[in-house]
Amino acid sequence: MTAEPAETLRDIGETAVLQRIFPRLPQADAALVGPGDDAAVIAAPDSRIVITTDTMVHGPDFRTAWSTPYDLGWKAAATNLADVAAMGATPTALVVALTIPADTPVADLEAFADGMREACAALARGCGVVGGDLGVSPTFTIAVTAIGDLVGGDPVLRSGARPGDVVAVAGQLGLAAKGLALLFARGVDREGVPDARRARNLRSRFPAEVSAQLAPRPPIYAGPVAALSGATAMLDVSDGLLLDARRIAQASGVTIDLATEGTGVAEVLHGGEDHALLACFPGTADVPPPFRVIGRVLPVAPGSDPGVTVDGAAADERGGWDPYAEWAGGAG
Amino acid sequence: MTAEPAETLRDIGETAVLQRIFPRLPQADAALVGPGDDAAVIAAPDSRIVITTDTMVHGPDFRTAWSTPYDLGWKAAATNLADVAAMGATPTALVVALTIPADTPVADLEAFADGMREACAALARGCGVVGGDLGVSPTFTIAVTAIGDLVGGDPVLRSGARPGDVVAVAGQLGLAAKGLALLFARGVDREGVPDARRARNLRSRFPAEVSAQLAPRPPIYAGPVAALSGATAMLDVSDGLLLDARRIAQASGVTIDLATEGTGVAEVLHGGEDHALLACFPGTADVPPPFRVIGRVLPVAPGSDPGVTVDGAAADERGGWDPYAEWAGGAG
Numbered sequence: 001m002t003a004e005p006a007e008t009l010r011d012i013g014e015t016a017v018l019q020r021i022f023p024r025l026p027q028a029d030a031a032l033v034g035p036g037d038d039a040a041v042i043a044a045p046d047s048r049i050v051i052t053t054d055t056m057v058h059g060p061d062f063r064t065a066w067s068t069p070y071d072l073g074w075k076a077a078a079t080n081l082a083d084v085a086a087m088g089a090t091p092t093a094l095v096v097a098l099t100i101p102a103d104t105p106v107a108d109l110e111a112f113a114d115g116m117r118e119a120c121a122a123l124a125r126g127c128g129v130v131g132g133d134l135g136v137s138p139t140f141t142i143a144v145t146a147i148g149d150l151v152g153g154d155p156v157l158r159s160g161a162r163p164g165d166v167v168a169v170a171g172q173l174g175l176a177a178k179g180l181a182l183l184f185a186r187g188v189d190r191e192g193v194p195d196a197r198r199a200r201n202l203r204s205r206f207p208a209e210v211s212a213q214l215a216p217r218p219p220i221y222a223g224p225v226a227a228l229s230g231a232t233a234m235l236d237v238s239d240g241l242l243l244d245a246r247r248i249a250q251a252s253g254v255t256i257d258l259a260t261e262g263t264g265v266a267e268v269l270h271g272g273e274d275h276a277l278l279a280c281f282p283g284t285a286d287v288p289p290p291f292r293v294i295g296r297v298l299p300v301a302p303g304s305d306p307g308v309t310v311d312g313a314a315a316d317e318r319g320g321w322d323p324y325a326e327w328a329g330g331a332g
Numbered sequence: 333m334t335a336e337p338a339e340t341l342r343d344i345g346e347t348a349v350l351q352r353i354f355p356r357l358p359q360a361d362a363a364l365v366g367p368g369d370d371a372a373v374i375a376a377p378d379s380r381i382v383i384t385t386d387t388m389v390h391g392p393d394f395r396t397a398w399s400t401p402y403d404l405g406w407k408a409a410a411t412n413l414a415d416v417a418a419m420g421a422t423p424t425a426l427v428v429a430l431t432i433p434a435d436t437p438v439a440d441l442e443a444f445a446d447g448m449r450e451a452c453a454a455l456a457r458g459c460g461v462v463g464g465d466l467g468v469s470p471t472f473t474i475a476v477t478a479i480g481d482l483v484g485g486d487p488v489l490r491s492g493a494r495p496g497d498v499v500a501v502a503g504q505l506g507l508a509a510k511g512l513a514l515l516f517a518r519g520v521d522r523e524g525v526p527d528a529r530r531a532r533n534l535r536s537r538f539p540a541e542v543s544a545q546l547a548p549r550p551p552i553y554a555g556p557v558a559a560l561s562g563a564t565a566m567l568d569v570s571d572g573l574l575l576d577a578r579r580i581a582q583a584s585g586v587t588i589d590l591a592t593e594g595t596g597v598a599e600v601l602h603g604g605e606d607h608a609l610l611a612c613f614p615g616t617a618d619v620p621p622p623f624r625v626i627g628r629v630l631p632v633a634p635g636s637d638p639g640v641t642v643d644g645a646a647a648d649e650r651g652g653w654d655p656y657a658e659w660a661g662g663a664g
Contacts, residue, residue, distance in 0.1 A: 038418040039384035041487045044376035052371035053427040057469040086370040095385040097475040137389040143429040143475035155373045
């Protein structure tokens with residue numbers, strides 16, 4: 001008995017693939033006209049919309065030996081939802097441009113849609129996919145654009161932090177980087193090429209770390225909560241706490257002083273992709289759960305530039321988070 | 333004297349590249365918060381937005397020997413603007429996800445931005461780029477999402493054509509396909525590989541045809557004009573007149589009868605990428621310029637299915653428009 005070859009995009013064509021995928025995609029409550037016309041129409045009750053786009057590319061951003069198609073759909077949704085949430089907005093709709101090799105199995109695309117659907121259901125109920133584009137490419141590329149509604153509030157920018165504010169974070173820090181370090185170290189074969197079996201075994205043994213990397217669960221609901229609670233500045237921690245805190249400091253013209261005692265932040269200054277929300281609140285405000293205080297906003301000291309200190313001392317200048325860039329392992 | 337090597341994305345990094353590109357991108361009148369935060373905020377005065385996404389991939393969708401970076405920026409904007417216009421909406425904002433090889437010259441990205449800016453200025457003044465993403469990929473891929481405002485009108489869908497309507501088109505038909513046929517035939521070297529010098533020469537000799545293919549000028553303003561004039565159905569003709577007319581016929585449950593006499597449509601039934609607007613108007617309405625009547629909407633004949641006839645006779649079943657798919661020439 002031989003296995004049936006998997007049915008691919010090339011076998012059945014774009015139209016048939018879309019018919020298979022559409023029913024699995026999440027519905028958007030805000031959709032007035034859904035997929036199938038030249039464009040979708042969605043409700044924007046606030047009369048302003050928040051919009052962001054983020055791309056994941058096979059190779060630079062993910063390995064198919066490590067990420068299942070379901071993971072990719074989940075992560076593509078979650079990371080874009082987090083950018084909307086970081087403005088204090090409620091995500092309402094996604095559009096998805098997928099460009100994939102023609103020999104991609106249709107079952108992978110169905111699993112991708114399942115991942116998007118379940119991420120929306122778990123993280124941003126009511127948000128759904130209202131449109132997209134499916135094309136052929138040698139390089140599997142996922143470009144998602146997300147839209148959100150501000151529900152009457154002001155957008156929370158990076159530039160609003162003021163001395164006297166407290167600094168707080170919602171969501172996990174550090175787990176995604178630990179997961180990726182595990183995958184780099186032990187999710188590869190003897191030649192250093194990403195290996196699906198080893199990755200699955202790692203995920204069973206370290207589910208929190210590996211899942212935080214491959215299918216993150218950022219606290220999307222906390223974004224609008226922060227806005228309602230008077231957050232003065234906020235962003236999505238995607239490149240590491242130190243680097244992203246510096247972005248708020250520089251945009252706001254302040255010093256952000258992170259406190260290590262009792263916060264655990266000393267262990268998680270670097271290492272990205274957590275998609276936690278980092279926010280500043282007026283010192284007089286109650287910081288709403290799930291935010292927890294990890295520092296405070298200070299004036300810039302005379303002779304200094306806006307930036308980040310840790311327990312009052314200048315933080316090192318290591319920035320950035322591009323773990324694949326310098327990795328010599330195989331393509332996977 | 334040796335030429336300086338071109339400065340690339342790899343040389344100067346994403347942040348510096350973005351600083352070079354941002355000033356060249358078109359500003360959006362509707363931008364309340366522009367690029368630089370987790371997301372942009374744009375005005376949606378109608379309280380509904382139109383949204384569409386479309387991708388161009390090196391190889392399946394364009395050849396860099398034929399399209400300049402400026403052309404690519406222009407076309408990526410124009411095709412997405414056309415999808416917004418085809419809903420009867422006025423384009424307000426674009427977001428652009430570019431994933432490119434690390435050795436792409438920065439000057440190419442600047443020219444790409446110039447093309448987007450000038451396309452918006454020429455075709456949809458006031459629409460601009462409010463955000464984006466720049467990443468590294470082995471395959472040059474351009475994913476654009478466009479947003480539009482309905483300005484109080486109803487969206488014009490594909491499904492609203494009714495017997496008694498007239499069928500009209502705004503914009504060019506057939507030129508883009510002629511341009512591509514010229515490029516396939518004479519824009520290649522002896523081995524069939526796309527050749528930049530030959531393409532430039534062709535463009536000087538056949539500027540209308542080649543430019544219609546590489547940098548189309550769809551009549552974006554005609555979309556809202558059609559909506560205000562009571563258009564019952566509309567779409568962007570991207571896959572050829574016959575196939576796209578059939579889409580309206582099937583969505584609306586009607587027959588669309590195209591007339592060849594005096595319309596020139598017999599020559600342009602196939603061949604896509606014109607991004608003309610095909611619309612239906614009530615037979616009693618004045619058809620607004622620049623639309624010109626090319627047919628009429630009829631009931632479906634007993635025993636027939638919704639579809640397209642030409643001068644009352646069933647049109648052939650040839651559909652689709654994927655000129656690169658079966659082409660054996662080199663990658664260029």
